[in-house]
Amino acid sequence: MLTVAFDNVYESITEENDDTRWAFGTGFADPLSGVDTSVPPGVTADQSLALGDDALIMSHRLQEWVTRAPELEDEVALANIALDLLGQARLLLTRAGQIDGSGRGEDDLAFHRDEREFRNMRLAELDGGHFGHLVARLFVFSTWRLALFGTLHDAADPVLAAIAAKAVKELAYHREYAAGWVVRLGDGTELSHQRMQEGLDATWPYVAELFGQSDRAEFDDVVARVLDAATLTVPRTASVGGPGGRDGVHSERMGFLLAELQSVARAHPGATW
Amino acid sequence: MVSALAVAAGVTDPELPMLTLADLGVLRDVEVRDGKVVVSITPTYTGCPAMDTMRDDLAHALLAAGYTDVEIRTVLTPAWSSDWITEHGRQALAEAGIAPPGRAPSGPIPLTLGITRRGLACPRCGSADTVETSRFGATACRALWRCRACAEPFEHVKEI
Numbered sequence: 131m132l133t134v135a136f137d138n139v140y141e142s143i144t145e146e147n148d149d150t151r152w153a154f155g156t157g158f159a160d161p162l163s164g165v166d167t168s169v170p171p172g173v174t175a176d177q178s179l180a181l182g183d184d185a186l187i188m189s190h191r192l193q194e195w196v197t198r199a200p201e202l203e204d205e206v207a208l209a210n211i212a213l214d215l216l217g218q219a220r221l222l223l224t225r226a227g228q229i230d231g232s233g234r235g236e237d238d239l240a241f242h243r244d245e246r247e248f249r250n251m252r253l254a255e256l257d258g259g260h261f262g263h264l265v266a267r268l269f270v271f272s273t274w275r276l277a278l279f280g281t282l283h284d285a286a287d288p289v290l291a292a293i294a295a296k297a298v299k300e301l302a303y304h305r306e307y308a309a310g311w312v313v314r315l316g317d318g319t320e321l322s323h324q325r326m327q328e329g330l331d332a333t334w335p336y337v338a339e340l341f342g343q344s345d346r347a348e349f350d351d352v353v354a355r356v357l358d359a360a361t362l363t364v365p366r367t368a369s370v371g372g373p374g375g376r377d378g379v380h381s382e383r384m385g386f387l388l389a390e391l392q393s394v395a396r397a398h399p400g401a402t403w
Numbered sequence: 404m405v406s407a408l409a410v411a412a413g414v415t416d417p418e419l420p421m422l423t424l425a426d427l428g429v430l431r432d433v434e435v436r437d438g439k440v441v442v443s444i445t446p447t448y449t450g451c452p453a454m455d456t457m458r459d460d461l462a463h464a465l466l467a468a469g470y471t472d473v474e475i476r477t478v479l480t481p482a483w484s485s486d487w488i489t490e491h492g493r494q495a496l497a498e499a500g501i502a503p504p505g506r507a508p509s510g511p512i513p514l515t516l517g518i519t520r521r522g523l524a525c526p527r528c529g530s531a532d533t534v535e536t537s538r539f540g541a542t543a544c545r546a547l548w549r550c551r552a553c554a555e556p557f558e559h560v561k562e563i
Contacts, residue, residue: 161454162477164443164477165476165477203536203547206540207539216450217451218449218450220449221479291480292480293449295480296446296482303539303561307538309516359516
């Protein structure tokens with residue numbers, strides 16, 4: 131029998147005793163390691179980057195609710211959803227760095243780009259408000275993302291198609307969680323109904339940006355069914371308009387978000403431990 | 404020397420130690436070519452933080468068994484399904500008090516609203532009078548359920 135001795139507890143879980151440990155990504159294996167990462171002609175990084183940024187920023191906003199959720203089960207749910215999205219972000223950003231040929235990895239893209247270089251929809255960066263606001267944002271985000279990812283099975287980039295096929299299964303759970311809360315709050319007490327409608331009204335100005343000219347039939351159908359069951363009204367709030375997240379134009383809150391998200395990586399560039 | 408396949412197939416999941424990676428359906432392929440072992444694994448969930456530990460555990464097991472040249476590859480497609488958990492794995496889960504998954508959904512994704520109650524058998528007493536208490540549990544792949552007959556909570560590996 132072969133006994134393997136380690137000097138410390140971390141050594142036993144690192145590959146071939148490489149003692150870098152995960153901090154802000156350091157020591158993680160490349161999430162696409164071993165995947166055929168050749169880039170078909172004509173494929174650009176735009177889509178992977180944008181969808182990766184949506185997931186990274188939304189995940190960060192969900193993580194902010196950990197220790198603040200109304201019930202332990204919801205705290206666990208929100209952390210799980212954030213983790214799924216972070217996993218999607220890691221794969222998509224890694225892929226974007228491969229396609230654009232810049233040699234940038236997931237950490238470079240997440241921690242060393244400035245605000246104008248981020249391509250996430252403004253919906254993902256929204257914050258604050260009460261639980262009704264959070265539920266509205268998560269419901270819109272997951273319903274939109276699930277519908278969009280369902281169309282990516284024939285994406286020109288096979289890696290993007292594979293990531294999307296996997297993500298669809300996760301997003302179905304996210305949508306179901308959020309939709310369940312929309313119905314519980316909307317069809318609940320007078321106060322919970324009012325809070326849920328407030329959340330939807332505050333979120334709706336950011337919905338048009340998600341679609342631009344693209345098809346939104348599935349989204350509208352799901353929204354109509356859920357809001358009907360919840361006795362809520364589809365908001366008529368005007369859209370914020372103007373250039374948006376896909377053009378690198380963000381709301382004021384994005385700078386504060388990045389300051390927190392990137393602070394450790396920028397204070398200790400290249401650090402491993 | 405134990406075959407590389409046997410070594411890799413014996414490595415257990417870091418979060419569900421009653422299951423081997425082969426039982427879980429995560430181990431996709433073990434290939435030995437010119438003395439080099441190439442192991443292919445697929446993540447259960449995209450963000451599953453256990454992937455790195457699985458890679459390391461596989462590498463350590465193979466190195467300890469005498470294989471000096473080991474590569475662990477990630478396979479994304481086809482995406483993992485809970486249908487890939489073996490019959491042996493399902494039994495091991497049930498014996499550990501975790502309800503194994505039913506058939507994974509296929510085709511268009513339905514939107515279900517309201518409480519999920521679909522006769523999942525309690526792994527302790529076998530009653531079908533069970534109710535889901537939380538869709539999300541201690542790991543990405545597990546949900547929390549409660550049996551109304553024996554009043555015990557239990558975990559359930561989700562269908563995906």
